[in-house]
Amino acid sequence: MTIEIPEQPGSSRPAVTPGKQSKLAFLWSSLLHSWTGMTGFIIILLLLFLSLFGQWIAPFDPMHAEFSKKLLPPMTDGHLLGTDQLGRDILSRMIAGARISVIIGVMTVLIAGTFGTVVGIVSGYFRGWLDVVLMRIVDVQLSFPFILLVLVINAIIGTGLKNIILSLAIGGWVIFARVVRSEVLALREKEFITASVATGVPRIQILFKHILPNLFTPIIILSSLQIATYIIAEASVSFLGFGVQPPNPAWGNMLSEGKDYIFSSWWLITFPGVAIMITALGVNFFGDWLRDTLDPELKGE
Amino acid sequence: MMEKPLLEIQNLHVEFKSGKEVVRPIRGIDLKVNRRETVGIVGESGCGKSVTSLTVMGLLPEKTGRIADGSILFDGTELTALPEKAYRKIRGNDISMIFQEPMTSLNPVFTIGEQLSEPLRQHRKMGKKEIRETIISTLKQVGLPRAEQIIDEYPHQLSGGMRQRVMISLALLCQPKLMIADEPTTALDVTIQAQILELLKAIRGSNDMSLMLITHDLGVVAEMCDRVIVMYAGEIVEEAGVEAIFDRPLHPYTQGLMQSLPSNNERKGKLFSIKGQVPKPSEIGKGCAFANRCPHAFDRCFAEAPPVFSEAGHQSKCWLLDPVSKEGSRDESSIPIRS
Structure with a gap:
């Protein structure tokens, strides 16, 4: 007689026991149960969709100026959200701006995350004088306000999309370095690392086999939360006249250009502002959900 | 003559640097483990049991710990000067080695099979299929049911006792000559403890290996060991066969340990405890390390460290055993025997 239960993803097992195949299924079911997570997820999907297919969806050319149609209020002449001071369609510009925001958020996280992670691992795993030097650099950099630092770097290396990404990454890698280092410090003292050394595995192999996979979850969580920070920072920097330069449509410089008309034509500044807010909120919702879902597992229970 | 011991430690000194201070958790121990023998190392927390095992494994913290003196001879190889690569x-x-905490000894992100394949890939040239078969048979050997499924499960899907069985199978995979078990049952509940001990006993018998059992539990020692080594503050204070130790403990510290055992069949008002604490390595003076807690201590104990007194394989480091001091101040209870 067999009483063995076949291994079916998501079946028969009590509580939360994700195997390899069922991990995605587990995440999905957890997402369905969290309205904030779901909201964030939908907002992120929408953003990605707009940034990928925006140029075919946008009703007008975002760069096309038509002075006879300037400062039209929303819902007139087919301009759903109105036009700006040069007669450009605000909805189309916002869709184009979404693409810039996504590019900046994702690229910055990739660059800052990779660099910071490498620094954090080197610091935490090998320790010694290198750790001391690297962490003092991090300390010094953390003592500057983030936006100020980004502005200074941006002023030095120049404006434009590539440079704003670079400035944000230079300003932002320290967070990754700090978090990753502390995770590595905690991990390397874990008994399973000692147990692995005790079976004769070389230390460098332990770094790749045992430390790195365990860093995956905290890095993903941190990245998702940092994306929102970077998008807001880019908007702030662009608003201040650095970063993405007009006439390119970024939400930040749309705000900047529209602020002169705030009393006469509220739609110039309101819609990009709402877009920034919704994006930041959505990404944060998603990041929070991700942390709540993945973190307890990291701790074992 | 008997065959040469598998592990022979001579005059081992270990030092830890902590800040500017140098701490000596192991101060000159000699011990040997014969082939197919189970040796128990007992003592309070902080007496140097675990450091001894880590030293044998070559797992002292690289930057702060070092072997200051002595030799560790394992199966004809000198371990103290061995380069890292050869040590691996x-x-x-x-x-x-088996560790104390089965809950944290397994990497949470890998399946049992992935982790157990590590030593085999490190030390044996085996194909994937062969590795899997070896793992399954080892898992069966340690008494895990449905080994074919467990191999693909994650650590958090197993209970503490099952995880410790997995850890034992991890230590068994390459059929070692010596297994060091550092408090293998401390973190488990009592019924599981007995099972794990039975398992270790059975494995030692069938695999033709030696077992070094580190524990603070004298019950475990009585159950499992052939020979017992009692450590105190980085020294070996008594060493004897398991029966000799329980019948006639010579060192006052060992006697204290025995008296501290709660008894099964009587209900005492109060449990016995040895007063005081293990002295910090920095507090140990020139006399006997146990003198400040010893109920029988006399002048000489504080002035001079006792040598090893040996009679019929039963060794103890205590002045009470010195025939000279026996006639001296403390003749009324020369060798105190537990009543």
């Missing part, structure tokens, strides 16, 4: 061939292969 021994770890997990000839000597393996």
Whole structure:
């Protein structure tokens, strides 16, 4: 007689026991149960969709100026959200701006995350004088306000999309370095690392086999939360006249250009502002959900 | 003459640097483990049991810990001067180790099979299929049911006792000559403890290996060991066969340990405890390390460290055993025997 239960993803097992195949299924079911997570997820999907297919969806050319149609209020002449001071369609510009925001958020996280992670691992795993030097650099950099630092770097290396990404990454890698280092410090003292050394595995192999996979979850969580920070920072920097330069449509410089008309034509500044807010909120919702879902597992229970 | 012991430690001194201070958790121990023998090392927390095992494994913290003096001879190889690369061939292969905490000894992100394949890939040239078969048969050997499924499960899907069985199979995979078990049952509940001990006993018998059992539990020692080594503050204070130790403990510290055992069949008002604490390595003076807690201590104990007194394989480091001091101040209870 067999009483063995076949291994079916998501079946028969009590509580939360994700195997390899069922991990995605587990995440999905957890997402369905969290309205904030779901909201964030939908907002992120929408953003990605707009940034990928925006140029075919946008009703007008975002760069096309038509002075006879300037400062039209929303819902007139087919301009759903109105036009700006040069007669450009605000909805189309916002869709184009979404693409810039996504590019900046994702690229910055990739660059800052990779660099910071490498620094954090080197610091935490090998320790010694290198750790001391690297962490003092991090300390010094953390003592500057983030936006100020980004502005200074941006002023030095120049404006434009590539440079704003670079400035944000230079300003932002320290967070990754700090978090990753502390995770590595905690991990390397874990008994399973000692147990692995005790079976004769070389230390460098332990770094790749045992430390790195365990860093995956905290890095993903941190990245998702940092994306929102970077998008807001880019908007702030662009608003201040650095970063993405007009006439390119970024939400930040749309705000900047529209602020002169705030009393006469509220739609110039309101819609990009709402877009920034919704994006930041959505990404944060998603990041929070991700942390709540993945973190307890990291701790074992 | 008997065959040469598998592990022979002579005059081992270990030092830890902590800040500017140098701490000596192991101060000159000699011990040997014969082939197919189970040796128990007992003592309070902080007496140097675990450091001894880590030293044998070559797992002292690289930057702060070092072997200051002495030799560790394992199966004809001197371990103290062994380069890291050669050490790796021994770890997990000839000597393996079981840890105290089965809950944290397994990497949470890998399946049991992935983790157990590590020593095999390190030390044996085996194909994937062969590795899997070896793991399954080892899992069966340690008494895990449905080994074919457990191999693909994650650590958090197993209970503490099952995880400890997995850890034992991890230590068994390469059929080591010596297995060091550092408090293998401390973190488990009592019924599981007995099972794990039975398992270790059975494995030691069938695999033709030696077992070094580190514990603070005298019950475990009585159950499992052939020979017992009692450590106190980085020294070996008594060493004897398991029966000799329980029948006639010579060192006052060992006697204290025995008296501290709660008895099964009587209900005492108060449990016995040895007063005081293990002295910090920095507090140990020139006399006997146990003198400040010893109920029988006399002048000489504080002035001079006792040598090893040996009678019929029963060794103890205590002045009470010195025939000279026996006639001296403390003749009324020369060798106190537990009543």
